[in-house]
Amino acid sequence: MICDILIIGGDGDLAFRKLYPALYHLDLDSCLPSCLRIVSVSRNSASAEGFADKVRSLLLKHKDGEAVDEAVWKRFSARLQHMAINATSEAELARLRTHVFTDTSRDLIVYLATPPAIFAPICQSLWAVGLVRDNMRIVIEKPLGHDRESFLQINNSLAALFDEDQVYRIDHYLGKETVQNLLAMRFANALFEPLWNSNYIDHVQITAAETVGAEGRWQFYDEAGALRDMVQNHLLQLLCLVAMEPPASLAPWAVHDEKLKVLRSLAPMSKRDVHDNTVRGQYVAGNNGGQAVPGYTQEEGAKASGSLTETFVAIKAEINNWRWAGVPFYLRTGKRMQKRFSEIVVQFNEVPHAIFGDQMRSGTANRLVIRLQPEEGIRLHLLNKVPGLDDAMPLEVVSLNLSLSDVFTHRRVPDAYERLLLDVMRGNSTLFMRADQVEAAWQWVDGIAAGWHAGKQRPMPYVAGSWGPSESIALIARDGRNWQE
Numbered sequence: 001m002i003c004d005i006l007i008i009g010g011d012g013d014l015a016f017r018k019l020y021p022a023l024y025h026l027d028l029d030s031c032l033p034s035c036l037r038i039v040s041v042s043r044n045s046a047s048a049e050g051f052a053d054k055v056r057s058l059l060l061k062h063k064d065g066e067a068v069d070e071a072v073w074k075r076f077s078a079r080l081q082h083m084a085i086n087a088t089s090e091a092e093l094a095r096l097r098t099h100v101f102t103d104t105s106r107d108l109i110v111y112l113a114t115p116p117a118i119f120a121p122i123c124q125s126l127w128a129v130g131l132v133r134d135n136m137r138i139v140i141e142k143p144l145g146h147d148r149e150s151f152l153q154i155n156n157s158l159a160a161l162f163d164e165d166q167v168y169r170i171d172h173y174l175g176k177e178t179v180q181n182l183l184a185m186r187f188a189n190a191l192f193e194p195l196w197n198s199n200y201i202d203h204v205q206i207t208a209a210e211t212v213g214a215e216g217r218w219q220f221y222d223e224a225g226a227l228r229d230m231v232q233n234h235l236l237q238l239l240c241l242v243a244m245e246p247p248a249s250l251a252p253w254a255v256h257d258e259k260l261k262v263l264r265s266l267a268p269m270s271k272r273d274v275h276d277n278t279v280r281g282q283y284v285a286g287n288n289g290g291q292a293v294p295g296y297t298q299e300e301g302a303k304a305s306g307s308l309t310e311t312f313v314a315i316k317a318e319i320n321n322w323r324w325a326g327v328p329f330y331l332r333t334g335k336r337m338q339k340r341f342s343e344i345v346v347q348f349n350e351v352p353h354a355i356f357g358d359q360m361r362s363g364t365a366n367r368l369v370i371r372l373q374p375e376e377g378i379r380l381h382l383l384n385k386v387p388g389l390d391d392a393m394p395l396e397v398v399s400l401n402l403s404l405s406d407v408f409t410h411r412r413v414p415d416a417y418e419r420l421l422l423d424v425m426r427g428n429s430t431l432f433m434r435a436d437q438v439e440a441a442w443q444w445v446d447g448i449a450a451g452w453h454a455g456k457q458r459p460m461p462y463v464a465g466s467w468g469p470s471e472s473i474a475l476i477a478r479d480g481r482n483w484q485e
């Protein structure tokens with residue numbers, strides 16, 4: 001693997017916060033090819049000054065006090081180079097072609113850490129100066145449009161220049177360790193698969209709750225909202241991994257094909273369904289970890305005219321296929337919630353015949369909880385006899401608890417971007433999103449957005465630091481179930 005990485009928008013927040021730290025850690029773990037070069041470009045000429053120092057200081061900030069390894073830093077910083085180049089300008093980009101990327105036998109990875117609005121002109125310039133070639137890959141990240149149509153526009157501009165297998169669309173959730181472990185849990189163990197269907201599973205919950213607000217990116221967030229920012233990508237990708245059929249292999253096409261089938265089987269929502277099966281919320285001033293926090297429309301950068309953007313969404317989704325008919329998938333995500341956690345709950349059915357009488361009350365059926373963050377692990381809730389001589393055979397719910405940090409004690413859990421960047425270098429797109437998946441996800445989400453618009457469904461207020469609007473509790477309680485928190 002002989003390659004170079006070009007980061008366009010290399011002095012931006014994404015690059016400093018995620019990309020350089022991930023690349024440094026890959027170097028620390030000896031995963032980077034010895035001759036790999038990392039070239040950052042941005043329009044800002046001031047950035048070249050002390051660029052490596054800035055990378056280092058932000059690296060320290062994100063390493064929770066862990067020291068930088070001096071030998072590795074020396075090697076890593078020697079790879080780094082920053083140039084003031086406007087990547088939409090062919091003349092400026094040509095400098096890279098003639099002075100930096102002269103050896104066309106080296107693989108070239110181009111990471112577009114820029115707003116999607118300039119993807120097309122950048123790609124045109126890359127092509128015009130001869131940087132687009134067979135051994136080149138392009139990496140992009142959301143927001144990939146704000147609906148199906150705008151996604152297709154972005155995608156068509158890329159498809160005109162690149163083959164689909166050259167385009168790596170990142171959903172950083174897919175790089176999370178526990179998300180990959182979901183594939184292992186389902187398809188490396190024989191135990192769950194026979195039970196993984198509507199005969200044994202009552203329902204599934206997928207929650208991504210955050211305690212942060214729109215902080216520092218109000219305007220960007222306000223154009224998206226929780227549905228586009230979290231559901232269209234992260235939550236639907238998790239849903240796919242839970243619901244998909246076993247793929248023939250881990251080859252990208254095999255996994256992508258199965259995920260696509262799930263997305264295409266999502267029951268489309270009519271205006272009535274949207275009204276009945278979705279909840280929009282927006283936080284108002286409240287409390288976060290003992291501290292008073294402002295409401296969404298009072299956050300820094302908020303528009304004086306207010307906003308009807310949702311910061312919370314709950315959805316009851318159905319998958320119209322043989323395996324999942326009649327099994328609701330409850331999805332929920334929100335900012336300024338009581339606790340930060342992302343979790344998948346698979347709730348099994350109650351036993352068909354209760355020989356332990358009313359001890360088998362509701363809420364005691366088996367439950368598998370896959371926690372993605374903060375502490376990554378898997379718990380299986382089982383009913384167990386309480387030790388003792390009591391005639392009544394008292395039972396209690398206990399859990400088999402697999403905490404990743406307890407089992408793999410000396411293993412560092414890599415950040416999602418480390419896995420994803422390494423996979424791009426290796427040319428493995430299994431953990432990325434194929435264009436048809438993104439399109440299918442938009443199609444379903446567009447139906448919800450259209451239903452909200454047609455029904456004039458305004459976001460319901462919820463107090464910051466709570467579990468969202470009471471309507472979200474009602475959405476699941478109506479079915480005789482409740483959210484697991």
Ligand code: BG6
Nearest residue numbers: 172173208210229230234342373
């Ligand atoms: C991003 C969203 O994709 O994911 C953010 O744009 C959100 O709004 C973030 O905060 C959550 O990611 P994580 O890894 O912290 O769960």
